[in-house]
Amino acid sequence: MKPYIFQIPDWIPVAGGRPIFSYGVMMGISFILGWSLVVHLCRRDGIDGKKASSAMLVVVIASLIFARGMHFMSSPTAVFTIRNFFRFDEGGLVAYGGFIGGIGGSWLYMWWNDIDPWVWLDNAAAPMALGLGVTRVGCFLFGCDYGVRTDSAWALRFPRWEDPDVAHWIKRSSPAFVDHYRNVADNVAIFSHSVHATQLYESLVGFVAFGVLLLWLPFKKFHGQVMLIFLAYYAVLRFGLESIRGDADRGDDVFMGMSTSQFTSVLILIFISGLWYRLSKRGLYAAAGTSTWTPTSPQTKKKKQKRKKASK
Template sequence: MRPFLFHIGSIGVPSFFFMIMVASLAATWVAIKIARREGLSEIAILDLAIIAITASMIGARVFHVVVEAPDYYWEKPIRIFYFWKGGFVSLGAFIFTALSWLIYLRKRKLDIGRYLDVTANIAPVIIFFVRMGCLLNGCCFGNPTPGWPYIVFSNPSSTAFAMKYGNVPLHPTQIYFMINAVVMFFVLLLVRRFRKFYGQVGAAFLMYYGVTRFFIEFFRGDEDRGVYFNGAISTGQIVMVLFFAAGVTMWRWGRKTSHL
């Protein structure tokens, strides 16, 4: 694919980095439309967007350094700051952003449940564009497959090519994630329409994404993301179990304590 969209002099602009920016803009637009309909603060939404841009970049980088290539960066720590060379993990972006949002909402004493529902509705938008960045970058690729559907990465600069999977038919896991994001977007809109308590959309997102990503992970072939028990389970799957458990807990708690 195309790991770098364009170059400014000798510095390349990573596709993943660019798509995070697109994801942030698209998600902010959707969030503002929902906020206006819900009577929520547009200023707070813009604050959350700014926080997301910063936290997602830091989180994506930190997870890459710590989980995927610690030895490489320990050998020469200055490499951590070479953002233009790529190296980002979407799960790290998500976790850092979510934690930063919670801190902000608590500090501003805003209704966490209501804003959580908004952020849950825009999460599929973010996931869609971030996974498009993964597709362009050639990372988060799938296992080799003998038949359709498959995708081949022939660009020597792609992550898949660098990890000895160049010109090999692979499961298009990035596209699986993108399709899943589109379906999830409409499912969560349906949940919002019929919700019974604030935070219900957020809980539904955690459960839906927890289950669907857990199964998509079985098709992934990039073992540097962290795999255990001879590849039987990945770091992402462990986190998705926690997501699902958190979603169930939120759903049960919300039904008892919250209301519209």
């Protein structure tokens, strides 16, 4: 449970003395692993590797923007300013926001380039689950997204951070410690209360999904099925995990007693139900290199219009 991996040497200009945060490192690793794997899977499925790589760039940018934006929408204590929006060193990235941004942005990119976006999303599902597993380890190291108090044998306590070398960059203790002792003046505690390690629970959810989805990919019945399975699986388990989350700043009562993520899970399950029916009606065309996708992007329409004019 260490908020940073190492500190940049003081003799390095500009960046000297800055800590390299654990969460950022784990997120970077998740993007690199996911990027490499999704390009490999896409090439195997007939999608150009350069297009897949460009789509992943869209995923990275869109997921960060939406994850950060959803944090300000859901957290009652977050104050939105342009400066605060780019303060990634203080955490504040919502997984669902990242999923929505990454999936939506890359779907539009593939559609614009006349590539079946559902084939792309199927290949991106397992890498996305892997990224979830790795990134949640970063949450654990930083101490955010912790669970409610518990006396169970597997409970964990998060420490007070006291490192004078990085005190300028890290101005608070672990989120769990701050939450538990925010009203205690001059306390002598060095650890938070025992809590559920919900970060590791969700990391396990991601790693299990990664293995299952990777095995399921060759046996899918229609394009889009693998991604829909992942989203449904995550929505159900995330809804349950929210009941033992202890960080109230994520928005813990937005509709009928549900947290922001629980409400989002319900909406996603409803959306998936309709989408599953529609995509399955496209037929059993899940063999590699086959698709019932009809290009409808503006680029395709312009090409068709030029052909019509040329034929007249």
